[in-house]
Amino acid sequence: MKTTHVPMLLAAVAAVALAGCSNDAKAPEGQVVATVDGKDVTIHEVNAEITGMGAQAQTAPRKLVEAVALSRVVERKMLSAEARTKKLDQSPQFVLAKARNDENLLVQALQAEVAGKVLQTPREGAQKFISDNPIMFAERRIMTLDQIQFLRTPKFTGLPLKDAKTMQQVEQLLLESNIEYRRAPQQIDTLVLDPRLSQEFLKLSKGPNGEPFMYTDQPQGAPAPVVYVNVVAEMKPEPFLGEKAISYAQQVIQRQEVGKRLQAELTHLREANKGKITYAKGYDAPDKVAASLEKAGAAAPAANPGAPAAPAAPAVK
Numbered sequence: 001m002k003t004t005h006v007p008m009l010l011a012a013v014a015a016v017a018l019a020g021c022s023n024d025a026k027a028p029e030g031q032v033v034a035t036v037d038g039k040d041v042t043i044h045e046v047n048a049e050i051t052g053m054g055a056q057a058q059t060a061p062r063k064l065v066e067a068v069a070l071s072r073v074v075e076r077k078m079l080s081a082e083a084r085t086k087k088l089d090q091s092p093q094f095v096l097a098k099a100r101n102d103e104n105l106l107v108q109a110l111q112a113e114v115a116g117k118v119l120q121t122p123r124e125g126a127q128k129f130i131s132d133n134p135i136m137f138a139e140r141r142i143m144t145l146d147q148i149q150f151l152r153t154p155k156f157t158g159l160p161l162k163d164a165k166t167m168q169q170v171e172q173l174l175l176e177s178n179i180e181y182r183r184a185p186q187q188i189d190t191l192v193l194d195p196r197l198s199q200e201f202l203k204l205s206k207g208p209n210g211e212p213f214m215y216t217d218q219p220q221g222a223p224a225p226v227v228y229v230n231v232v233a234e235m236k237p238e239p240f241l242g243e244k245a246i247s248y249a250q251q252v253i254q255r256q257e258v259g260k261r262l263q264a265e266l267t268h269l270r271e272a273n274k275g276k277i278t279y280a281k282g283y284d285a286p287d288k289v290a291a292s293l294e295k296a297g298a299a300a301p302a303a304n305p306g307a308p309a310a311p312a313a314p315a316v317k
């Protein structure tokens with residue numbers, strides 16, 4: 001006898017949803033799969049909910065997954081209706097969150113439109129990309145770094161990091177300057193790293209006595225550039241070849257092309273809106289604020305005639 005194992009929580013939720021259905025009203029038809037106080041719930045809403053459930057939805061029977069997804073949509077509609085009854089949709093917090101969510105969805109729609117116009121990379125183009133970037137494929141490396149991360153603030157200007165020969169000395173300088181940092185091992189795969197940065201890593205890892213090397217980047221969401229101080233603790237070859245490599249190269253090329261087009265669109269919009277943006281006093285574009293802070297940080301020691309001049313900022317390798 002075949003036995004189907006169904007997650008108890010999903011079964012319970014589905015049972016509650018089905019138990020709450022009324023047989024008195026006329027059954028919905030077509031793409032409408034349920035109604036809540038006279039308002040339709042469509043199969044498209046259910047399918048979107050299933051998509052949001054991810055891999056979890058692949059392990060249970062389809063009809064049960066649909067029932068669970070439908071129950072979530074129904075519950076959300078009931079709860080949102082109650083919130084509107086209490087006029088919570090008129091609160092400043094809700095209006096702000098809704099506007100932000102709408103803007104994000106519109107940006108995603110624009111990105112999807114741009115991505116949809118990028119044709120699939122031909123096989124020959126992918127093979128050339130593999131040949132031109134051996135550090136990602138035939139000469140791929142997995143590196144384990146001993147890494148220190150900290151935000152590049154005005155205090156960074158006076159740090160004599162170029163004189164630090166060990167990670168311990170870097171930590172000591174940061175502690176003395178009261179700069180918050182995080183030190184932890186990081187694994188770097190040259191398959192997913194910018195090939196130019198991978199080549200720098202390889203070159204700098206062969207430096208004298210394994211001295212730390214440094215670079216900066218500004219990850220999405222970071223309020224300022226992040227400084228990374230590193231020592232390569234371990235490195236091992238891990239070639240990536242064959243059909244999987246070709247498929248991966250095609251995806252990378254397409255992502256790069258989408259990124260270029262999105263950046264071109266953003267550049268165009270910035271230029272078109274240059275004269276339409278006005279900042280309040282004390283606010284400005286990030287690059288101008290950063291330059292102002294750097295200038296203020298560099299000028300601070302000069303305010304004290306007895307203080308020694310701050311050394312020049314170390315060059316980021």
